[in-house]
Structure formats: C-alpha cells, structure tokens
Amino acid sequence: MKKVTLKVPATIANLVCGFDILGMAINEPADDMEMRLLETPEIIIRHTDGFGLPEEPAENVAGVVLLKIMERLKLKHGFEVIIHKNIKPGSGLGSSAASAAGAALGAHLLLGNIFTREEMVYYAMFGEELASGARHADNIAPCIYGGITLVKSSEPVDIIPLNAPDLWVTAVHPQVEVKTSDAREILRKNILLKDAIQQWGNIAGLVAGIQNNDHALIGRSLNDVIIEPVRSILIPKFDHIKRESLEAGALGGGISGSGPSVFMFSEEEETSRTIAGIMKSAYDSTGIESLVYVSKVNPSGIRIVKD
Amino acid sequence: MKKVTLKVPATIANLVCGFDILGMAINEPADDMEMRLLETPEIIIRHTDGFGLPEEPAENVAGVVLLKIMERLKLKHGFEVIIHKNIKPGSGLGSSAASAAGAALGAHLLLGNIFTREEMVYYAMFGEELASGARHADNIAPCIYGGITLVKSSEPVDIIPLNAPDLWVTAVHPQVEVKTSDAREILRKNILLKDAIQQWGNIAGLVAGIQNNDHALIGRSLNDVIIEPVRSILIPKFDHIKRESLEAGALGGGISGSGPSVFMFSEEEETSRTIAGIMKSAYDSTGIESLVYVSKVNPSGIRIVKD
Numbered sequence A, B: 001m002k003k004v005t006l007k008v009p010a011t012i013a014n015l016v017c018g019f020d021i022l023g024m025a026i027n028e029p030a031d032d033m034e035m036r037l038l039e040t041p042e043i044i045i046r047h048t049d050g051f052g053l054p055e056e057p058a059e060n061v062a063g064v065v066l067l068k069i070m071e072r073l074k075l076k077h078g079f080e081v082i083i084h085k086n087i088k089p090g091s092g093l094g095s096s097a098a099s100a101a102g103a104a105l106g107a108h109l110l111l112g113n114i115f116t117r118e119e120m121v122y123y124a125m126f127g128e129e130l131a132s133g134a135r136h137a138d139n140i141a142p143c144i145y146g147g148i149t150l151v152k153s154s155e156p157v158d159i160i161p162l163n164a165p166d167l168w169v170t171a172v173h174p175q176v177e178v179k180t181s182d183a184r185e186i187l188r189k190n191i192l193l194k195d196a197i198q199q200w201g202n203i204a205g206l207v208a209g210i211q212n213n214d215h216a217l218i219g220r221s222l223n224d225v226i227i228e229p230v231r232s233i234l235i236p237k238f239d240h241i242k243r244e245s246l247e248a249g250a251l252g253g254g255i256s257g258s259g260p261s262v263f264m265f266s267e268e269e270e271t272s273r274t275i276a277g278i279m280k281s282a283y284d285s286t287g288i289e290s291l292v293y294v295s296k297v298n299p300s301g302i303r304i305v306k307d
Helices: A061-073 A095-110 A117-132 A140-145 A180-185 A193-211 A215-221 A228-234 A238-247 A269-284 B061-073 B095-110 B117-132 B140-145 B180-185 B193-211 B215-221 B228-234 B238-247 B269-284
Strands: A003-013 A022-038 A043-047 A078-084 A148-154 A157-161 A168-174 A190-192 A252-255 A262-266 A290-296 A303-306 B003-013 B022-038 B043-047 B078-084 B148-153 B158-162 B168-174 B190-192 B252-255 B262-266 B290-296 B303-306
Touching (some): A003 A140, A003 A168, A022 A140, A022 A290, A061 A078, A078 A095, A117 A157, A140 A157, A148 B193, A157 B193, A168 A269, A180 A228, A190 B193, A193 A215, A193 B148, A193 B158, A193 B190, A215 A252, A228 A252, A238 A252, A238 A262, B022 B095, B022 B140, B022 B168, B022 B290, B043 B061, B061 B078, B095 B117, B095 B140, B117 B140, B117 B158, B140 B148, B158 B193, B190 B193, B238 B252, B238 B262
Parallel strands (some): A043 A078
Antiparallel strands (some): A022 A078, A022 A148, A168 A262, A168 A290, A190 B190, B003 B022, B003 B303, B022 B078, B168 B262, B168 B290, B252 B262
C-alpha cells in the first residue's frame, strides 16, 4: 500500500468520573488525513486547515510519531502527510490525539499491518508528549480501538476496550482558552478518602453500565465529585448548560478532557439536538462563539476512507 | 409458609481495590438459620453455636432486623430464629451480615415474598448498624444477590449485581482480633489524587474483568494502593502469604473486609488447595491458630435448604 486516507475522530477523555483512565470516540468532528509512503527516509507534513500548526516534523504531533517509528524500525522509507483538521486545537476534543493516532495507524497500514493496537498507542503517545508534556493515552486509545476504552496503564500499554453504548453525544466547544496545564494545576494533590470512595463507586457503576448497555446506570454514574467541581469554574456557563441539559432529558455529561468543551449523552437523537440548541444559545447570549456537534458514539475509531 | 431453613454464606467485602463498594459471596463457611413464624408479635432468638452472642432481640443482629420489620409493617406475627453460626464473629468474613441478611430473607419468605431485594438490603443494614455502628451493605448485598455486587449507594439502596466469575477462593481466618473500628481509624482521611487515579483504574479493570469473566484482567486489577498498605500491618504474615500465594499461581487477593481474614482467587481447585496449605503453615509456624476455607464464588447467595 502506497497511500491511505483516514477519517480520524474526536475523542472525549475522562467521561466525567473516569479522570485519566476513560476515553470515548465520537463521530463528529473528525480530521481528514492522507498519508503516503515515500522512497526516501524523510517526513513531509502539510496542514490544509489554516490553524497555523507547525509543519516541521520534530515540532508536529504527527511528525514526532513518525520520526519515532522510523527510528525504532530503522526505516529506509519516509512519509508524506496531509492533514486537514476539523477538531480544533485546544478544544478538549482530542485534537492532538487524532493527529498522533492517525499517524501511527497510517504508518501501520502503509508498512503492511505491522503493529498491534498496543504498539500504535505506544507510538502515538509520543505525539501527546509533544502536545502536552505528558505521555497519556486516554484520547489515543479510543481513537485506535473505537468505542470506550479503559487505560489501565500507559507504561506498559494496557488498554481494555469496553462496549460502545448505543447513545447520542452532543458536544459544544466554546471559543475560550483553557490550557491543559492550568486545568491540571488547579486540581488538589490531596483529596478526601470519602470523596474517592464515592468516585470509584461511580466509576464501577459506569463501567458496569457500559458493559451491560444499561443507559439508566450510565446516567446515574456520570457524577464527578473530585475534578468537575474544581475545573468547571474555568468553563463559562457550565452549570447552566448541565442543569438545562439534564432537564431536557440528557442522561448525564460533563467536561470533555480538560475542557473547554462540554458533552452530554442522550438516548434519542431529538434530545441531543434539543441540547445542542441549549448549548448554542447559552453561549450566544453571552457573546461567546461556539461550535456544536451532534453525533453518536463511534464504535470503531479511525476509519479508512480509501486506500 | 411457617418455617424456613437457610444456608447463609460468608462474604468478602472490598475485594482488594473496591473499598466500601464491592462484595462477593463464597460457598464456605456458611451459617445455618432456621426461622419460624409465630402467632404472637414476639421474637425468640436462639444461638446453638457457642459463640456467646446476645440472644436478647434488641441486642442481636438478626433480632434488630426483625424488630424493624415488625415495626414498619405493624405485624401481628413474630419470629423464632435458631442460628448456628459457622462464620466466626470478628473474622472479617461477613458474620454479622449473614445473620442480618438471613433474618431479612427469612422474614420475606415467611411473610409470602413481600420484599424486593433492595428492601431486604435496607432492613438487613439495621443489623450491620448494631454490629459495627455503620449502615453498610457491602457484605449484605452479595449475601442476598449472590456473586459479586457493587453498592453504588446504601441510602437509597442502589445495588448493581455483577457477574459471578468461575473462580476458586481460598480464605484464611487467623485467630487474632482486628477491630473494625481500629481498622477504620488507621486509614488516612486524605489520600493523594495520583493514588486515587491508580485505584479507580484498578476498580474499572476489575469490574470489566468480572463482567467479561476475564480472569487475567481480574488478576492484574486486584491491586490496592490505598487501603491494603495501611491495614495489612494489622495482619500477621500478610505479605508472606500474599507473595507465596501469587508464586503458587493465585490470580490475586488481599484482606477480606477489614480483616483479619485474607483471601486469594485461583482458577483451579488444585491451586486453591495449595494456597490453603501455604496459609495454614504460615500461621502454624508462628503459633497462631487459623481456619482455612476452600470453595468457589457463590453465584446465588443465601440458599433455601428446606421450607
């Protein structure tokens, strides 16, 4: 295979109570990536999205992943990558993970299906390291595995794919900046044992609900007593959107990754579209621009469009 | 129905990383309870086990459960209960929960199947309150539901029954006293967020492993970085038993409830019997008497022997 075209989905890390361990792929937004095998050991990156991301391989999220693969495998080949991002950088919807995971999966396909999924996660984490300074897999794993994944450990890579519940997801990206580093710094390093117990009860309930496709249990487990109360302060209109969405029939939801995007689960498409309206008008009324996405949980992750 | 005879199983709370939320029923040891409906609104409790437990209804774990049922339902009937405990009080194997759950289920049967399982848990918690001062359901729930249960909330009662993995369990009860109150007091009220994250990754892995009957995943999720390092100090030979059991092929294990009992999971009966030998000789060598039980996970909880 000489060329591959990929649709690389947005992902929602944490899933409310699963801070640093859970992640989920959704259908929209999604990046387009086109990758070509080169006869020479060089990397050419081109962005057609106008976000002004660096194209120098060592400074590009997809680039560092490919550099690491070339180095480890002592490749004589190189790669050309054309990226059209639809997942805005800084949205909290896994934009950097999409580039990293897409690069790893693309290389895997172009080199003849040579990696396990764990290996792709391993290489893609070098992209996350460049983007955020941390080798974390909570967005990369659902991008590669699809559905909802549990990152039991990132070194060594131990990913547990969970079921993909048959649910709608509404996500809103308000155009405000929340730096991942700020979102991390405001967290307390110490927490109360009693809060932790409540949190792990919710996580256990969420995992059981996901595995049994029990929507009511998923709903009443989407409760975060540790991270959300602190981080939601950084997100304008968070409480308003959450309250109105639940009143409109959302099962639950919260901050996507470290924000500023917010997501909500619904059982019905109609509910998810009502919630999209609630989100949009909340930000319109305060003069904050926003992008809203309605799609389903993505059970398969990155999709090969053409090869 | 005028009379019912029950086999009420021991239970293992916490299951290593599921502190205060998970519990599991095992087949051995198990109490024998015989309950009879009386025409008069009185409660007669008789213990035939020689443990010297109080037989005054208001001071007896089964008694307070029945008193509460009589009061709430304004019953004109009463109950006679003959209890032969095989689960030693103070073992950490759910001895008080067995009496409480047996009383609630027995009353349910004698009164014509009038309660939901949640209601039985609700009433049985009054027995736990008498025994330990806390209305907790982590031992009661698996006694009533069987298998492994998640207590998502005890007020209101919200129990999620999980699968019963096809595993062997070896449990040892060293004859030393660990007071539940002491075991609770030595816990730190504050914990590190990074430890909590590791813990909830393990809990999520354990629940996924239980739901998928994935023994390897269960094994590598049975890891407690918060409670066990503190509480295991109270249990002689804990580290030795754990290390030797894992070397002998145990999937994992830890403290049962707040101790002093220790349990280990195995895939094969032979392994579980080898581990029984390891446990026995560890305590024999230090002059501590011990009782060892080998049985399987109990998928159905309390069993009706005769009615």
